[in-house]
Amino acid sequence: MSKSGGNAEVVAKRGDVILQSGQDGVGEGVRNILVSSVVLGLASPVFAAMFDGRFSEGQNLSPASPRTVPLPDDDPESIIMICKIAHMQTAELPLKLAATVLSKIALCCNKYDCANVVRSWAIIWIGALLEDLEAADFEKMPLATHLLELPREFFRVSQRLVRDPTAILSVTKATDGHEFLPLEVFEYLLLRQISYxxxxxxxxxxxxxxxxxxxxxxxxxxxxxxxxxxxxxxxxxxxxxxxxxxxxxxxxxxxxxxxxxxxxxxxxxxxxxxxxxxxxxxxxxxxxAVDGICLDCVRQKVLGEQKRECRVPHAMREATVYP
Known part of the structure; x- marks a missing residue:
């Protein structure tokens, strides 16, 4: 990847913002990414609000003097990949990702409300993980597919966790320290796995x-x-x-x-x-006989979301309706 401003990784050549992601001494350390505030604003309502001029981060933006925006709590690699997809810089993106990496991307997408941007790529990455029966940390995929709004992938992931496990499901690893999916969903999967x-x-x-x-x-x-x-x-x-x-x-x-x-x-x-x-x-x-779980049923019955038509049909045993 080319550089700009000494150590900024260029995603947009005429970018007006440098996202400073990560922290010194933590993981990869700090990564600087030159991006376009306009493109990020189109990709994410959170970034749109950040750069619309009401806050200091969005004032006097110019490619001649890009403004640095610190994102110390975000995973640098996830931010870079999201920015690449948003800016249509996808030639170097991998066709396979580790489950842990994809989970981090999903969490960033949830934070910045930009799942729509990466959804197509996420389907490719999840498809590759589903083919790999030895994929490490696959327990993280129900949470990732939920955050990325992928009901068919949620069905396939939950089905795979039950019938093609490499080990008994670790609920601690599956929740990843977050409460976006209630514990009872993972406990239900675990009970189905044990029964299987x-x-x-x-x-x-x-x-x-x-x-x-x-x-x-x-x-x-x-x-x-x-x-x-x-x-x-x-x-x-x-x-x-x-x-x-x-x-x-x-x-x-x-x-x-x-x-x-x-x-x-x-x-x-x-x-x-x-x-x-x-x-x-x-x-x-x-x-x-093992079916996947309907994400929309989970959201309605467990998360209390408004009733909607289930996007994975229940006819002919294509999905298990969450009890």
Whole structure:
């Protein structure tokens, strides 16, 4: 990025304001960003009020002598990225962001009421995070999608947190020290995640226990359980069906329980199924049954906002109506 005024990063070449974001000794330290007050005013009603002449920050603005505006409490990188998008300087923007970075941008957008500016880019960034099952701090995404006014992404994020978790949801990390979404929303997600994990455990238990009818069936089940253990699938310690299924590929399919049984009328002959295929089918049912949460229902029922038409339809199980 080019420089101006010694150490100001240029977002607008004829800018009349230098935003001084951050604090010395904190994170990245102070970053100076040369911007246009007109562009920021169009992007944010907060900046529009700041620069309309009623306050000192908006008086005698001129590209010849840009006025410095301190923003010590704001994350410098978030302010820079918001300014770049507002000024249409997007050529160097990354197509992927860490969840923590996106969360900070969402908080800045909420502060300056400029979510409209970054919404299109946020959809790209959230889409990339949704594809990354190992994304760190993904718990921050419900708050981010709420602040950025993205109901479909909120649905997908809440769905992903339940059915593709890398760990049990951390409510402390998810709230990020803020109260924009009530604690009960995250507790609801956590309870759904725990229930989902129990269903996975039950699916495994139903496959590997209670079917020991004879020596042949015991041998078939023992072989399958050994394959699960060898691939770290038994006892069940995974949270994601997708991860479990990827590991199941390495587990050999056992023959039906009755395959080598020579006992006439043995109960094993009533279970004419392949163990691995049955387990995968059950896991698919559990996975497909998980829905996302409707952001508009959350806002109406929990935040007390005025009733509006839900932007994610509830028909055909496309979204869970928040209880």
């Amino acid at each position: 994990q129990r269903r996975i455990t039950t699916a495994f238990a139903s496959i590997v226990t209670g079917l020991e009818f004879c020596a042949a069936s015991k041998q078939a089940l023992s072989t399958f359980i050994f394959g699960l253990r060898r691939n770290d699938l038994w006892p069940v310690n995974q949270c994601s069906v997708l991860v479990i299924k990827s590991k199941l590929r390495a587990v050999p399919e056992s023959p039906p329980l009755y395959a080598s049984c020579t006992t006439p009328n043995c109960a094993c002959k009533s279970v004419a199924r392949y163990t691995k295929a049955t387990l995968i089918a059950e896991l698919d049912k559990i996975y497909d």
